[in-house]
Amino acid sequence: MSIIINVDVMLAKRKMKSNELAKLIGINEQNLSILKNGKAKAIRLSTLEALCKHLNCSPGDILEYQEE
Amino acid sequence: MSKINKVSLVFNFLFKALIILYPAIIISMWFGLLSIPPGYFSFSNLPILVDFNLLLPSIRLEACAVQMMSAIIVMLEFYYLCKLFKLYANNIIFSLQNMILIRKIGYTLVAQVLVSVIAVQPLLSFTLTKNAIPGQGFIQTGVGGDEISNLLIGCIVILISWIMAEGRKLADEQALTI
Numbered sequence: 387m388s389i390i391i392n393v394d395v396m397l398a399k400r401k402m403k404s405n406e407l408a409k410l411i412g413i414n415e416q417n418l419s420i421l422k423n424g425k426a427k428a429i430r431l432s433t434l435e436a437l438c439k440h441l442n443c444s445p446g447d448i449l450e451y452q453e454e
Numbered sequence: 455m456s457k458i459n460k461v462s463l464v465f466n467f468l469f470k471a472l473i474i475l476y477p478a479i480i481i482s483m484w485f486g487l488l489s490i491p492p493g494y495f496s497f498s499n500l501p502i503l504v505d506f507n508l509l510l511p512s513i514r515l516e517a518c519a520v521q522m523m524s525a526i527i528v529m530l531e532f533y534y535l536c537k538l539f540k541l542y543a544n545n546i547i548f549s550l551q552n553m554i555l556i557r558k559i560g561y562t563l564v565a566q567v568l569v570s571v572i573a574v575q576p577l578l579s580f581t582l583t584k585n586a587i588p589g590q591g592f593i594q595t596g597v598g599g600d601e602i603s604n605l606l607i608g609c610i611v612i613l614i615s616w617i618m619a620e621g622r623k624l625a626d627e628q629a630l631t632i
Contacts, residue, residue, distance in 0.1 A: 417632045427630040 390450040391429070394422050396441045411436035462542035469536040476532065477525050484518035485511075513581060520577045524570050531562040548622055557615035563608030567601045 397407060408418040411433065420426050421433075434445055441448070482488040486507075509517070538555040546552065575595040584591035 413632060420630065421632045425630065426632045427627050429632055433632050 388452055388454050390452050391421055391424060391426070392448055392450055393418070393437065393441075396437075396443055396447060400441055402441070407437075407440060410440040456545075458547075459543050459545065462539040466536055466539040466543055469532045469539065473529050473532045473536065476528055477522065480521055480525050481518060484514045484521070486514075509582070510585070513585060516581045517578055520574055520581055523577075524566055524574045527562055527566045527569055531559055531566070534559045534562065548618070548625065550619075550622065553615050553619045553622060556618065557612055560608050560611035560613075560615060563604055563611060567605045567608065571595055571597055571601060 393407075397404060404418055404422070405415055408415045411418075413433065421429065429449075434448065437448055438444060479488065534555050538552065538559070541547070541549065541552055541555070572595070576593045579594040580591045
C-alpha cells in the first residue's frame with residue numbers, strides 16, 4: 387500500500403510504548419500492531435484523532451504517501 | 455456444545471448416511487428389492503405402457519446405470535452438504551470454505567436438472583421402451599415442476615453464496631479497520 391503509517395516513528399519520537407498508546411487511544415495492542423505493520427485497510431477518523439491527541443502531532447506526521 | 459453444533463453434527467451424520475443409502479435405494483428399486491412407487495418417473499405419459507415387473511434383468515441393469523448418472527450428482531451434493539455441516543459443527547460459519555461449498559451445492563442442483571433433462575430422461579425412456587415393440591423405442595424428455603423448482607433453488611443458492619462472499623469481504627475489511 388502506498389500510504390505509510392508512521393505510528394512506530396512517532397512512538398519512538400515521543401518515547402512511548404505501544405501498550406501505553408493502545409490503552410490511551412482505547413484499542414487493543416493487536417489492532418495497534420495491525421496499524422503499525424501497515425496491514426490495516428482503513429483507519430477511523432476517531433482513531434486518527436486519538437493518535438494525534440496522545441502523540442501530540444498532526445495527521446500528516448502519522449500518514450505519509452509514498453509512490454509505489 | 456452449542457445448539458448449532460449439535461444440529462450440524464446430526465445433519466452431517468444424516469448426509470453421510472444418505473451418500474450410501476441413496477444409490478442403495480436406487481439399486482434395490484431396479485432389482486426388485488423395493489417396489490417402484492407409482493408416479494416415480496416424470497415421463498409417465500410414454501406412448502406405451504411399461505410394466506416394471508416384466509422388465510428383463512439386462513434392461514433393469516441398463517436403466518439403473520442410466521439413473522446412476524443423476525444419482526452421482528445427488529451423492530456429490532450430499533457430500534458437499536456433509537462437508538458444510540462438518541464446518542458448522544466445528545464453528546466455522548462464515549469462512550471462504552463455506553461460501554465455496556454453498557456455491558458448489560448450487561452448481562450441483564443446476565447440474566442435476568441439466569443431466570436429468572439432457573441425458574437421464576431420454577436414455578431412461580429409450581431403455582425402458584426399446585424392447586416393448588420390436589425395432590422401436592421412444593425417447594422422451596421434458597421440464598416439469600420438479601425440474602423448474604430444482605433449477606430455481608440451485609440459482610438462488612448460487613446467488614446466496616455470492617452475497618455471502620461479498621458479506622465476508624465486508625467483514626474482512628471491517629476487521630482491518632482500526
